[in-house]
Amino acid sequence: MSEPVNRARRALNETPADRLVGGIGEVLGRSYGITDVELYQVDYRLAELLPLTEGDSITSPGHPAWRAFDHQSPILTDGTAWFPVTMRGERRGVLRLSPVPDDREVVAALAEIATALAHEVAAVSAGTDVYRAARRTQRLTLAAEMQWDLLPGRSRIRPSFSLAGQLEPAYAVRGDSFDWSDDGERLWLSTINGTGEGVAASLLTSLATHALRNARRAGLSLADQAALADQAIYDLYRGEQHLSALLMELDLRSGMMTVVDAGSPRLVLLRDGDVTEQPLEAQFPLGMFEATDYHEQKFPLERGDRVFVVSDGVVEATGQHVRYGETALDRFLRRTGPMAPLDAVRSLIGDLRAFVAGDLVDDAVVVCLDWAGPQR
Numbered sequence: 001m002s003e004p005v006n007r008a009r010r011a012l013n014e015t016p017a018d019r020l021v022g023g024i025g026e027v028l029g030r031s032y033g034i035t036d037v038e039l040y041q042v043d044y045r046l047a048e049l050l051p052l053t054e055g056d057s058i059t060s061p062g063h064p065a066w067r068a069f070d071h072q073s074p075i076l077t078d079g080t081a082w083f084p085v086t087m088r089g090e091r092r093g094v095l096r097l098s099p100v101p102d103d104r105e106v107v108a109a110l111a112e113i114a115t116a117l118a119h120e121v122a123a124v125s126a127g128t129d130v131y132r133a134a135r136r137t138q139r140l141t142l143a144a145e146m147q148w149d150l151l152p153g154r155s156r157i158r159p160s161f162s163l164a165g166q167l168e169p170a171y172a173v174r175g176d177s178f179d180w181s182d183d184g185e186r187l188w189l190s191t192i193n194g195t196g197e198g199v200a201a202s203l204l205t206s207l208a209t210h211a212l213r214n215a216r217r218a219g220l221s222l223a224d225q226a227a228l229a230d231q232a233i234y235d236l237y238r239g240e241q242h243l244s245a246l247l248m249e250l251d252l253r254s255g256m257m258t259v260v261d262a263g264s265p266r267l268v269l270l271r272d273g274d275v276t277e278q279p280l281e282a283q284f285p286l287g288m289f290e291a292t293d294y295h296e297q298k299f300p301l302e303r304g305d306r307v308f309v310v311s312d313g314v315v316e317a318t319g320q321h322v323r324y325g326e327t328a329l330d331r332f333l334r335r336t337g338p339m340a341p342l343d344a345v346r347s348l349i350g351d352l353r354a355f356v357a358g359d360l361v362d363d364a365v366v367v368c369l370d371w372a373g374p375q376r
Contacts, residue, residue: 002105002109003031004027004028004031004032004109004113005109005112005113005116007027007031008024008027008028008031008113008116009113009116011023011024011026011027012024012116012117012120013120017124017127017128017130018128018130020117020120020121020124021037021038021039021052021053021117022037024037024113024117025037028097028110028113032100032101032106032110033099034097034098034099034100035098035099036080036096036097036098036099037095037096037097038051038052038053038055038095038096039051039052039085039093039094039095039096039117039121040052040058040065040093040094040095040096041085041092041093041131041134041135042069042091042092042093042135043057043135043136043137043170044135044136044140044144044148044170044171045137045168045170045171045349045359046154046166046170046342046345046346046349047059047350048137049063049065049066049069049093049094050093050134050135050136050137051134052130052131052134057137064077064080064082065082065094065096067082068082068083068084068094069084069091069093069094070343072084072086072091074107074110074111076100076102076107079098079099079100080096080097080098080099080100081096081097081098081100081107081110082094082095082096082097083095083097083110083111083113083114084111084114084115085114085115085117085118085121086114086115086118087115087118087119087122088156088157089155089156089157089158089162089163090118090122090153090154090155090156091154091155091342092118092121092122094114095113095114095117097110136171137171138171139171140171140172141171141172141198142198142199142202143172143173143174143198143199143201143202144167144170144171144172144173144174146199146202146203146206147167147173147174147175147176147177147202147205148167148173150177150179150205150206150209151165151167151177151178151179152179152180152181154166154342155341155342156180156182158182158252158375159372159375160252160371160372160373160374160375161187161250161252161369161370161371161372162340162341162369162370162372163180163187163189163341163367163368163369163370164340164341164342164344164345164367164368165178165180165191165345165365165366165367165368166345166346166349166365166366167363167364167365168313168349168352168359168360168363168364168365168366169359169360169361169363169364170359171359172359173363174194174196174197174198174201174202174363175192175193175194175195175196175201175202175204175205175243175363176191176192176193176194176205176311176313176363176364176365177191177192177194177205177209177365178190178191178192178309178365178367179192179209179212179213181213181216182252184252184375185251185252185253186249186250186251186252187248187249187250187252188216188222188247188248188249188250189247189248189249189250189309189367189369190209190212190245190246190247190248191245191246191264191265191309191311191365191367192205192208192209192243192244192245192365193243193244193245193263193264193265193311193312193313193363193365194243194363195241195242195243195244196241200241201363204233204237204241204243205243207232207233207236208229208232208233208243208245208286208287211228211229211232211233212225212226212228212229212245212247214228215228215229221296222247222248222249222258222259222260222296223260223294223295223296225247225260226245226247226260226262226286226292226294227291227292227293227294229245229286229287230262230284230286230287230288230291230292230294231290231291232287233286233287234287234288234289234290237287239287239288239289239290241287242263242284242285242286242287242288243263243285243286243287244262244263244264244265244285244286245262245263245264245285245286246259246260246261246262246264246265246267246280246309247259247260247262250301250369250371252374252375253374253375254300254374255300255301255302255303255371255373255374256298256299256300256301257298257299257300257301257307258296258297258298259278259280259296259297259298259299260283260294260295260296260297261280261281261282261283261297262283262284262285262286262294263282263283263284263285263286263288264280264282264309265309265310265311265312265365266309266310266311266312266314266315267280267307267308267309268307268308268309268310268329268330268333269305269306269307269308270305270306270307270308270333270334270336270337271302271304271305271306272304273334273337274334275330275333275334278299278307280297281295281297283295301371302371303371303372303373304371304372304373305370305371306336306337306341306344306368306369306370306371307368307369307370307371308333308366308367308368308369309365309366309367309369310329310364310365310366310367311363311364311365311366312362312364313360313362313363313364313365314329314348314352314364314365314366315329316362317352317355317356317360317361317362317364318356318361319355319356319357324352324355324356328355332347332348332351333348335347336348336368340370341368341369341370342368344368345366345367345368348366349364349366352364
């Protein structure tokens with residue numbers, strides 16, 4: 001590791017949380033003569049790159065900033081360079097630097113610094129609103145603020161899998177949500193198709209999410225995780241409120257998928273270019289009845305499989321009195337084969353927005369999982 005990279009890392013560790021970009025800017029100025037440093041974060045809709053301090057947002061797909069974001073590699077144009085700001089597959093945005101020489105070693109060092117910035121922004125975001133506030137083009141509703149704070153991230157990469165998810169409408173989402181966690185041997189993934197309106201819907205989803213996490217962290221089986229969440233919701237709402245959920249556990253050593261379908265969103269498998277809906281045993285939604293007994297299903301994933309989970313808000317999106325529908329969804333999912341999961345999710349949401357000629361009205365959640373094969 002070069003000395004400028006070490007100095008930048010030290011600056012990130014020592015600089016106040018709200019001044020991370022300025023802190024590395026001073027190091028880059030002394031080390032490389034770089035005078036322009038700006039962080040652009042991707043907004044909640046995955047539609048704009050927004051500057052942290054000043055300047056215009058970037059929306060054009062062909063812009064070098066978006067090319068760096070999409071391809072996850074540095075882009076140099078006329079002395080200005082754009083670097084992905086990404087950590088463990090979580091794409092936070094891009095870093096603009098200039099002037100940058102067309103020198104392979106310098107570019108590699110700057111790419112390391114951009115990655116270090118991504119890690120530090122993630123680490124400090126719980127203690128400052130600077131980065132969250134700069135990521136939005138409009139005010140989030142209170143319900144949406146609650147939902148976004150529940151999420152583990154929007155993308156995740158390990159050698160055996162890649163994962164991404166998105167909530168819509170991003171600035172006004174109510175009850176739909178997703179959650180994931182992995183420990184190197186297993187990946188847990190849950191998607192929730194929420195019910196209700198506003199904060200009430202967010203509170204219900206929050207209760208379900210925390211109950212599932214509590215059960216998962218206690219080492220309970222997938223069926224018992226569903227049962228605990230079911231009971232927590234029933235104890236509070238006595239069956240008057242309930243929600244649909246799909247719980248999944250993927251064995252990273254074998255590719256065996258375990259599923260509990262609690263009135264779930266739709267699970268679609270893309271294999272060798274063919275799109276099929278995975279048949280699941282429909283069970284009662286969480287919280288509908290007291291002490292529901294849930295059952296697990298298992299099916300194997302094959303290397304190269306892609307799994308999509310979509311809520312009702314996707315299939316039922318309506319434009320000019322016509323539903324988006326399962327046929328259009330299957331056709332579009334087939335086209336996402338070459339895309340990375342986050343790009344596939346973003347493209348599907350973009351297609352839905354174009355179909356309805358604006359933002360979605362009903363809540364929608366889209367999650368995409370790629371299985372690359374067992375870890376070594």
